[in-house]
Structure formats: C-alpha cells, structure tokens
Amino acid sequence: MIVLIGGLLAGGYVFLVLVKTLADPIEPLRLSTTIPPSRQAVVVALALCALLLGFVPLRPSELLQIGRPDIALAGFR
Amino acid sequence: MPDTATAGGFLPVLAIVLPVAGVLLSLALGGRQAERVALALMPIGLAVAVAIAVGVWRTHNVLQYLVGSWDPPLGVAFRADGLSAAMLVATALLVCGIGLFARDQFSSPERLEARAPFVFWTLLLAVWGALNAVFVGGDLFNLYVALELLTFAAVPLVSLDGRAETMAAALRYLLFALFGSILYLLGAVLFYGAYGTLDIVLLSGRIRAEPTAWAAISLMTAGLLAKAALYPFHLWLPPAHAGAPAAASAILSGLVVKAPFFLVIRLWFDIMPRMPQPAAAQVLGVLGAAAIVVGSIVALRQARLKLLIAYSTVAQIGYLFLVFPLAVKPETGHPWGTFAWTGGVLQALSHAFAKAAMFMAAGLIAEALGHDRIAGLAGIGRALPITVFAFGLGGLSLMACRPAAALARKRCCWRRQSRKASGGGL
Numbered sequence: 001m002i003v004l005i006g007g008l009l010a011g012g013y014v015f016l017v018l019v020k021t022l023a024d025p026i027e028p029l030r031l032s033t034t035i036p037p038s039r040q041a042v043v044v045a046l047a048l049c050a051l052l053l054g055f056v057p058l059r060p061s062e063l064l065q066i067g068r069p070d071i072a073l074a075g076f077r
Numbered sequence: 078m079p080d081t082a083t084a085g086g087f088l089p090v091l092a093i094v095l096p097v098a099g100v101l102l103s104l105a106l107g108g109r110q111a112e113r114v115a116l117a118l119m120p121i122g123l124a125v126a127v128a129i130a131v132g133v134w135r136t137h138n139v140l141q142y143l144v145g146s147w148d149p150p151l152g153v154a155f156r157a158d159g160l161s162a163a164m165l166v167a168t169a170l171l172v173c174g175i176g177l178f179a180r181d182q183f184s185s186p187e188r189l190e191a192r193a194p195f196v197f198w199t200l201l202l203a204v205w206g207a208l209n210a211v212f213v214g215g216d217l218f219n220l221y222v223a224l225e226l227l228t229f230a231a232v233p234l235v236s237l238d239g240r241a242e243t244m245a246a247a248l249r250y251l252l253f254a255l256f257g258s259i260l261y262l263l264g265a266v267l268f269y270g271a272y273g274t275l276d277i278v279l280l281s282g283r284i285r286a287e288p289t290a291w292a293a294i295s296l297m298t299a300g301l302l303a304k305a306a307l308y309p310f311h312l313w314l315p316p317a318h319a320g321a322p323a324a325a326s327a328i329l330s331g332l333v334v335k336a337p338f339f340l341v342i343r344l345w346f347d348i349m350p351r352m353p354q355p356a357a358a359q360v361l362g363v364l365g366a367a368a369i370v371v372g373s374i375v376a377l378r379q380a381r382l383k384l385l386i387a388y389s390t391v392a393q394i395g396y397l398f399l400v401f402p403l404a405v406k407p408e409t410g411h412p413w414g415t416f417a418w419t420g421g422v423l424q425a426l427s428h429a430f431a432k433a434a435m436f437m438a439a440g441l442i443a444e445a446l447g448h449d450r451i452a453g454l455a456g457i458g459r460a461l462p463i464t465v466f467a468f469g470l471g472g473l474s475l476m477a478c479r480p481a482a483a484l485a486r487k488r489c490c491w492r493r494q495s496r497k498a499s500g501g502g503l
Binding site: 002003005006007009010011012013014015016017018020021022023024025026028029031032033034035036037038039040041042043044045046047048049050051053054056061062063064065066067068 | 130133134137138139156157158159160161162163170171174177178181346347366369370373374376377379382385389392395396399418419422423426427428429430431433434435437438441442444445446447451452454455456457458459460461463464465466467468469470471472473474475476
C-alpha cells in the first residue's frame, strides 16, 4: 500500500517537472551557456544504468548472499 | 567464513588505499594536478572493484584481509562479501561518471591554483576511499573511522561555492552527522565492554539477547539513521544536497547516504542474525513509510528543481528502510534468501544511479538557464532534449522499482503461505 502511494507521488513530481520542460515557452528561451553533448551523454549513461538495474530479475540473488552468515547457498540454486 | 586471509584478500585493502594515496598525492603535487590524479585513478579503482566482484563470485566466498596477519580480536579484518562487492562496483562506476561530468565544471585553470577544483577533486577521492572503507570494514571501530572520514569529506562538498546559505546547510549537516557519530561510538563502546571484541563476525557469535546488546544496537542504529537522513532526521538533507554543486550533490545523494544504510544492514543482519527482531524492524519500516509519504508530498510542493530532487531522496531513503520489515520475518528463515532482500539492495543501487543522473541533469539545466525554478523550465525540453530525457529516465527508474518491491512483498507472503500450507520448512 505505502509502496503504491509512494510510487504514485514519485510519478507525480517527476511528471510535474517533465510537463513543464516540454511546454512551450512564453518568450523564446535564451541559454546562458551551451552544454557540451559529452556531459549530457554521461548523465544519460548513468540514468540507463539505473534503469537496467530495474530489469535485473527479482529473485534471491546468489551474489548478494555470498558471505551472509549461516546460509546454505545450495538451497537457492 | 574464513578465519585467515584469502587469496585476493589484498584487493579490498587496495580499494581503500588507492583513493587515499590519490588524496595524499594531490596534496603533495598541488592544486592543478588534483584533477589529473583523480581522473587517472578512476579507471584503476573501477578495475579493482570489478576484480573484487569477480573474486567473490568465483570463489563463492568472502575476500578477507587481516592487517599484519593478526587474527581478530587482536587484529583488524577487511572483508568483502557479495553485498560489499555490489556496492563497490556501483560506487566505482558512479565516481567515474561523476568525474567525467565534473571535468568541465571543475577544470583547473592552467596557471593559477583555484580553490574549488582542488577541493572538489581531492574530496571526491576522499569520499570514494571512505565509502570503500565502509563497504569492506570488518570491525565496528574501523567502520566508525570510515564514517567520520566520510562525514568530513562530504561536509565541505556542500559548501564548495562558499555562499552563506550553503555554509549554514553544511554546518547543520555537520551537527547531525556528529550527533550520529557520537551515538554510534557509544554503541560500539557498549559492545566492546560487554563482549570484548568489535569484530563483526566474532560479535555475531558472542552476542546474546540482553539489555546491553539492545542498548548498544539501538544507539548505533539511531546514530546511523541521523546520518542516513531517515525521517524524522531528514531536516539537514534538502538544503545540503540542493545547495551543493551538481556533481557534489550527485555524490552526496547517490552514495554518501547509502553508507549509513549499509551499516544498519550490517548491524541488523550480520551482527544480530540469530535474533530476528520483528518489533525493531517494524519501527524502521514505519519510519521508512513516514519518510516516503512526507518526502514525496513535500517534493511535490517545491518550487526549485534541486530541492524537489533532494526531497525525493528523503522519500527514497524511506523505501530502503522498508527492507527491514519485509525481510526480517522469523518464519521466512534467513532474510537474505527473500525477494525483499534482493529487491532492497537493487533499490539502493538503482536509486544511487538514478539520483546522481537526476542531480546532474538538474545541474546542466541550471547551468543553461541560470536558475532552476520549476516554473521557468518551459521550453528547456527542446533546448536540452538529451538532458531532459536523462532526467525522465532517472525519474522512471525511481517509479519502476515500485512494482518490483510490491512483487517482492507478494512473493514473500505467498511463499510463507504455501510453506504453512505444506507444513514444511525451507
């Protein structure tokens, strides 16, 4: 329940910003500097990493269990 | 868990020594070289982190290093397990990304020595070293030192531009962090007095359910919550994270708040594995839930983009702490076998990348426009489409983990139910 509420609220504030950025400006936008594409590419790369982590299959991960005390790894293979 | 040093055990130590050596080298060589030292160390550090992960994966065991070959409790151990390896790799990747991003913002002028770039690059390495020390530390006092290093490296990053309000935010952060350190240290002292060791593995064998242990672990947890900015200790976070330069905000929001969370996991899942505590886990879960609601609602009402992202961090930290009530269930056996455990760790890693990307995107937007008022963002989507796309991707992954976490909970319940029905255990 709380997870759903939080997800909705997160969607709310992200879309709030996205809608604003995609709106038509009242007066033409004047940028104070130009942003090199390489810096933008770094940001996209990190965002993609985040998104890809979301696609990692959600099951008890073997790597994350290594070294936890008292576990039987074999039980989960 | 091995009692002696393992092959490849030097790697966790190398992960700490490399950035620290970089800091010393930067100090010795002077301001203009700091950037080059940091950028040169980044691929090496990434390689070390990947080597640790591969080592842990292939040996299916902990990489352990005993300083001076002294066994704990006399000596100090560094251990890298699966969780540490995942955190180390993510940290190294993020630091590399942040370094590439910051090259333009904090490039050192050719001739004169500038303060901000020098401080930024040196502290970036210091934060990296401290984070690695938190992830591989095997001893509560060592972890305390790592936490202090992290605090003292992170606080100046907040006030890098030297404006009065960022100074105030940095000082408030420092106060909360020191308060947290003192509580943590008090807890560590209680543990040492009661059990005569601070080594995590030895402690987990000696600890008993008694008032001293409860007092110690409560003090330490409270201190770590203050550092992790879990509601209601979140007051310092938004001004600090929103006031810092974009690259610094990315480190602070993506990585630095994960270190105390990681230590809370170490405390509750490694030191106390034989004492699953549903009541304590519920308290952490309720605080997490409160953080989600309060953080998200306040984020919706922000007028500035960076403050919005900072409040979103407050909410996301709440999500991380939901792992405690979901994974600590006496009847599910070991918490790390549950979906919630994997989901919680994935959430922490994914949030680190997403939040760093969002802060950096906000930084680019602010640089281009000269401000970051949300009301004045109209049209920027056309001027900087890639940046806005990255911001959206980051936002998407903040939301996309929800179904995963919800599924985790359902699966947990389902597994419990089915096991009850069949009458058997794992």
